[in-house]
Amino acid sequence: MLQHFLRLFLVLALLAVGMSFAEEGDLVSRYQFVLIVGMLVLAVVVVAIEIFIPQKSLQALSGLFFGLVVGLLVAYGFSVVLDLLVSAFFPNFTPIDGKDRAPVAITKVLLGIICCYYCVSFVLQTKDDIRFVIPYVEFAKQIKGNRPVILDTSVIIDGRIAEICDTGFIDQRLIIPRFVLHELQAVADSNDKLKRTRGRRGLDVLNKLQSKTNIDLEILEPQLSKLEASEPVDLKLLAVAKQVNGRVATNDYNLNKIGQLRNVDILNINDLANALKPIALPGEAMSVKIIKAGEEAGQGIGYLDDGTMVVIEQGRNRIGEVVDIAVTSVLQTSAGRMIFGRIEGGASGGSQDRRRGAPSRPKRPYKETERANG
Numbered sequence: 138m139l140q141h142f143l144r145l146f147l148v149l150a151l152l153a154v155g156m157s158f159a160e161e162g163d164l165v166s167r168y169q170f171v172l173i174v175g176m177l178v179l180a181v182v183v184v185a186i187e188i189f190i191p192q193k194s195l196q197a198l199s200g201l202f203f204g205l206v207v208g209l210l211v212a213y214g215f216s217v218v219l220d221l222l223v224s225a226f227f228p229n230f231t232p233i234d235g236k237d238r239a240p241v242a243i244t245k246v247l248l249g250i251i252c253c254y255y256c257v258s259f260v261l262q263t264k265d266d267i268r269f270v271i272p273y274v275e276f277a278k279q280i281k282g283n284r285p286v287i288l289d290t291s292v293i294i295d296g297r298i299a300e301i302c303d304t305g306f307i308d309q310r311l312i313i314p315r316f317v318l319h320e321l322q323a324v325a326d327s328n329d330k331l332k333r334t335r336g337r338r339g340l341d342v343l344n345k346l347q348s349k350t351n352i353d354l355e356i357l358e359p360q361l362s363k364l365e366a367s368e369p370v371d372l373k374l375l376a377v378a379k380q381v382n383g384r385v386a387t388n389d390y391n392l393n394k395i396g397q398l399r400n401v402d403i404l405n406i407n408d409l410a411n412a413l414k415p416i417a418l419p420g421e422a423m424s425v426k427i428i429k430a431g432e433e434a435g436q437g438i439g440y441l442d443d444g445t446m447v448v449i450e451q452g453r454n455r456i457g458e459v460v461d462i463a464v465t466s467v468l469q470t471s472a473g474r475m476i477f478g479r480i481e482g483g484a485s486g487g488s489q490d491r492r493r494g495a496p497s498r499p500k501r502p503y504k505e506t507e508r509a510n511g
Contacts, residue, residue, distance in 0.1 A: 144184045147180055147183060147184065148177070148180040148181075148184070151176040151177070151179055151180040151183075152173065152176055152177060152180070201257055201260075203260050204253065204256040204257030204258070204259065204260040205253050205256070205257060207256040207260070208249070208252040208253030208254070208255070208256035208257065209249065209252075209253065211252040211256065212245070212248050212249035212252040212253065215245075215248045215252065216245045216248065216249075219241065219244060219245065219248070220241075223241055283308065283309040283310070284309060284382055284383050284384055284402075285309055285310040285311070285312050285355075285381055285382075285383035285384075286307065286309050286310070286311050286312065286383060286384055286385075286386050286404065287312045287313075287314065287374055287377055287378050287381070287383050287384070287385045287386065288311055288312070288313050288317065288386050289317065289371075289374060289385060289386060289387035289388070289389060289392065290317055290320050290321055290324070290339065290370070291387055291388040291389050292386045292387050292388050292406055293313075293317075293321060293339040293342050293343060294321075294324075294335050294336070294338055294339040294342070295388050295406060296338060296339075296342045297406055297410075298342070298346075298386060298406065299342055299345050299346055299349075301406075301409075302346065302349065302351070302352050303349075305351075308351075310353040310354075310355060311346065311352060311353065311354045311355065312355050312357050312377075312381065312383060313343070313354065313355070313356050313357065314357050314358075314359050314373065314374065314377050315356060315357065315358045315359070316359075316370060316373055317370065317374070318343075318356060320370055321336055321339045321340060321343075322336070322340075323336075324336030324339070325337050325339070325340055357377065357381075359373075359376070359377045359380060360380075361373065361376060361377075371389065371391070371392045371395060372395070374387075374392070375395065375396055375399050375401045378396075378401045378402075379399075379401060384401070384402040384403065384404050385401060385402070385403050385404065386403075386404040386406065387403060387404070387405060387406075388405065388406050388407055390405075390407075393405050411469075411474060414443050414445055414474055415441075415443070416467075417464045417467050417476050418464065418467075419464055419465060419466060419467070420463060420464060421463070421464045422461060422462070422463055422464075422481065423441075423447075423461070423462060423464065423478070424459055424460070424461050424462075425439035425440075425441070425447045425449065425459070425460060425462055425478075426439050426457075426458070426459045426460075427439045427449060427452045427455050427456050427457065427458060427459075427460060428440060428456070429456060430453045430456065431448055431449075431452075431453065434453075435450065435451045435452075435453050435454075436448055436449065436450060436451075436452065436453060437449040437451075437452025437453050437455060437456060438452075439452070441476075445474050445475070445476060446475050446476070447462070447475075447476045447477075447478060448475060448476070448477045448478070449462055449478055449479065449480060450465075450477075450478070450479040450480070451479065451480060452480060455480070460480050461480070461481045462478035462479060462480055462481060463478055463479055463481050464476055464477070464478045465477045465478055465479055
């Protein structure tokens with residue numbers, strides 16, 4: 138509403154200027170109607186340009202003002218030199234009653250327009266380097282406080298972002314680009330039942346986020362170049378993150394690596410989940426239920442409440458039981474964390490075999506890396 142009042146004020150102001158000029162002098166009064174209509178057309182053109190500019194950039198606006206100031210100063214210097222040249226070589230064009238002659242006045246206006254044009258063009262083309270010339274002028278957007286978080290399709294479908302927001306650890310503005318919403322709708326309309334279920338889950342998570350009063354959720358229509366618009370969704374996300382100086386929340390491992398290459402901060406929910414898992418130190422005791430047999434002889438497999446896999450030496454014959462183990466080592470991999478332990482008070486592998494009447498044999502080490510990748 139305030140923007141509409143501002144546009145109406147511009148139209149009325151230009152009409153008032155046209156009518157005031159139309160009342161002065163015989164020559165101007167002859168074209169009174171043309172002058173008023175011209176001011177009205179000028180107002181409409183100015184408002185139309187303001188409306189149809191797709192994206193207002195504070196960076197471009199600051200460069201425009203800075204270039205205009207420098208251009209006016211340069212034009213003033215040229216006008217002083219022009220006055221000296223006219224008084225020295227063209228005495229017939231000296232000012233009358235303090236007013237410049239028409240050729241001199243027109244020349245000064247042209248000099249002002251040309252100087253402003255060149256200065257604005259130069260500043261806009263070199264806005265990234267101007268801070269090296271003037272240290273306290275910075276056209277890059279610098280945000281010292283909270284930076285917005287751009288949500289990826291994978292993290293929306295995952296759904297844990299809503300629970301994290303409920304805890305209050307994320308209080309930044311959440312941004313969902315329009316192309317991410319389109320991708321999510323395409324997944325929800327897929328012919329594949331699994332994809333359709335995942336897409337509908339993502340839409341439910343969005344509705345849940347929008348219903349929360351403590352979360353500022355925004356659907357953004359980014360202005361991308363033709364090259365950026367033709368790129369995949371992951372690269373579009375990184376381009377949007379650079380535009381709004383935000384961070385991308387995702388579960389995609391590849392997007393995490395690409396973001397590091399492009400100097401974009403990534404919030405990986407899986408990394409957060411792994412960081413919040415309890416730390417098990419060698420020698421620490423814990424109780425684990427053995428679920429199944431391991432790949433190596435005598436090994437049993439159990440899981441903690443957070444899904445961490447526990448490999449238990451000599452636990453194969455106690456499947457289905459809850460046993461007390463002592464942690465021997467911890468392995469952290471890209472797939473998660475693995476804990477290795479042995480049953481407290483249990484005998485070694487050789488004594489177990491001898492009690493069964495079998496000859497003792499050397500125990501093969503557990504293939505940790507293969508088991509982690511598997």
